[in-house]
Amino acid sequence: MEKHRIYFDNNSTTPVDPRVVDMMLPYFTEKPGNANSRSHPFGWEATAAVEEATSRLSELLRIKEEELVFTSGATESLNLALKGLAEIWEGQKNHIITCSTEHPAVLDTCSYLEKKGLQITYLKVDSKGHIDLNEMEDAIRDTTICVALMWANNETGVIHPVVDIGKICRRKNVFFVCDATQAVGKIPVHPKEADIDLMAFSGHKFYGPKGVGGLYMSSDKPRPRIKAQIHGGGHQNDLRSGTLNVPGIVGMGKAAALASLEMRDEYIRIKGLRDQLENLLLENIESTSVNGDDYHRLPHVCNLCFKYVEGEQLMVNINSLVAVSSGSACTSANPDPSHVLLALGLSEGDAKASIRLSLGRFSLQEDIIPVFDIMKTEIEKLREESPVWQMFKDGVDLEKF
Numbered sequence: 269m270e271k272h273r274i275y276f277d278n279n280s281t282t283p284v285d286p287r288v289v290d291m292m293l294p295y296f297t298e299k300p301g302n303a304n305s306r307s308h309p310f311g312w313e314a315t316a317a318v319e320e321a322t323s324r325l326s327e328l329l330r331i332k333e334e335e336l337v338f339t340s341g342a343t344e345s346l347n348l349a350l351k352g353l354a355e356i357w358e359g360q361k362n363h364i365i366t367c368s369t370e371h372p373a374v375l376d377t378c379s380y381l382e383k384k385g386l387q388i389t390y391l392k393v394d395s396k397g398h399i400d401l402n403e404m405e406d407a408i409r410d411t412t413i414c415v416a417l418m419w420a421n422n423e424t425g426v427i428h429p430v431v432d433i434g435k436i437c438r439r440k441n442v443f444f445v446c447d448a449t450q451a452v453g454k455i456p457v458h459p460k461e462a463d464i465d466l467m468a469f470s471g472h473k474f475y476g477p478k479g480v481g482g483l484y485m486s487s488d489k490p491r492p493r494i495k496a497q498i499h500g501g502g503h504q505n506d507l508r509s510g511t512l513n514v515p516g517i518v519g520m521g522k523a524a525a526l527a528s529l530e531m532r533d534e535y536i537r538i539k540g541l542r543d544q545l546e547n548l549l550l551e552n553i554e555s556t557s558v559n560g561d562d563y564h565r566l567p568h569v570c571n572l573c574f575k576y577v578e579g580e581q582l583m584v585n586i587n588s589l590v591a592v593s594s595g596s597a598c599t600s601a602n603p604d605p606s607h608v609l610l611a612l613g614l615s616e617g618d619a620k621a622s623i624r625l626s627l628g629r630f631s632l633q634e635d636i637i638p639v640f641d642i643m644k645t646e647i648e649k650l651r652e653e654s655p656v657w658q659m660f661k662d663g664v665d666l667e668k669f
C-alpha cells in the first residue's frame with residue numbers, strides 16, 4: 269500500500285473536490301459544446317452550464333451575475349484589473365497604491381506599470397502584517413486611480429480590514445482592487461459590503477480546478493471601466509475574449525456551491541486542527557513564534573518561525589510525510605527569503621527559518637500528531653547540528669554580531 273502523504277500546502281493549491289470532478293467530467297465528453305454556439309443544443313447546454321455556475325458564484329459572493337468575468341485565474345484577473353484601469357485613465361491619472369506584502373500577481377504587474385510611467389506607492393506593514401490606514405489615506409492623491417490590497421495574505425493568512433479600506437477608498441473617490449484569492453470559499457467574502465470595485469479569485473484555491481478564475485466588476489456607481497487585455501471575438505462583453513473554459517467554469521461553480529453550504533462547519537473544523545497543531549509546536553519546541561497577526565487570520569494557515577532552523581532543509585527532511593512550504597521564494601537554487609516575512613520586519617535568518625503549514629478540506633485529525641512528531645524530531649536534529657543554535661543557547665546574542 270502506498271504510504272499516506274499529508275498535504276499541508278493548501279495555500280499553494282487545493283486538491284479538486286471529487287464532487288467537483290464528477291460535475292465537470294461530462295463537459296469534456298458528452299457535452300462538448302462551446303458556450304458561444306447559438307445554433308444547436310450542444311451550445312445551449314454549455315451556455316446553460318455556464319449560467320448555472322455564474323449563479324452559484326454570484327450567490328457565494330453576493331454579487332449580480334452580470335458582474336462576473338471569467339479568466340484563467342487570479343493572476344490574469346489582477347492583470348486585467350490593474351492594467352485595464354491604468355489604460356482607461358491614461359493621460360488623466362497615473363498613481364496606484366499597493367502594499368509590500370501583496371502577491372507577485374499584484375506586485376509584478378505594478379512594477380510593469382511603473383516601467384510604463386505610472387507611479388506606485390508601496391505601503392509598509394507593521395510586525396503583524398497590517399497597514400496603517402491613516403498612511404493609506406494620506407497616500408491618496410488627485411492622480412490616484414486605485415488602491416490594490418488583498419483580502420487575506422497567502423503566506424501568513426493575515427486578513428486586512430477590507431471594510432475600513434473600502435470606506436476610505438469610496439470617500440476619497442478611488443477604486444478598490446482586491447485580491448481575494450485566499451479568502452474566497454474559506455471565509456465570507458462579499459465585495460459589496462467592503463466597497464470593492466474589482467476583485468480577483470481563482471478556482472484552484474477553493475477545491476475547484478486550476479486554470480480558471482474570475483474578476484468581479486462592480487456595476488454600482490462609481491462603475492469602474494477597464495480596457496480588455498485579451499482581444500479576439502469579443503466574448504464576455506468584449507472584456508475577455510476567448511472560448512470559455514466550460515468544464516473549468518462548471519467546476520468552479522460547483523466549488524462555490526459547496527463552499528456556500530459547507531464553509532461554516534469547515535471553518536470550525538479546520539481552525540480546530542490548525543490551532544491544535546500550532547499550539548503543540550509552540551508549546552513543545554523552544555524559540556518558536558507565529559509570523560503575523562495570529563488573531564485576524566485565515567483559519568487554516570499557520571506560519572511559524574523556528575529560530576536558527578533552515579526552513580528549506582526542514583521542508584526536505586519532512587517531505588516524505590508532509591508537504592509544507594518554506595519562508596522563501598523557491599525560484600532559484602539559492603532561495604530568497606520571503607518578501608512578506610521581511611516586510612513584517614523579520615531578519616533574513618528568521619524568514620528563512622519559517623515554515624507555512626496550510627490545512628484544508630481534506631486534512632484529518634489523525635494527521636496532526638504525526639506532523640507534530642516529525643517536525644519536533646527534525647527541528648531538534650537540525651538545531652543539534654547547528655553551531656549558531658549552540659551559541660544562541662549559550663546566551664550569545666547573535667543579532668549583535
Ligand SMILES: *Cc1c(COP(=O)(O)O)cnc(C)c1O
Nearest residue numbers: 341342343371373422449450470
Ligand atoms: C494563488 C494566488 C494568486 C494567483 O492565482 P492563480 O490562479 O495561480 O493565477 C494570486 N493571489 C493570491 C493571494 C494567491 O494566493
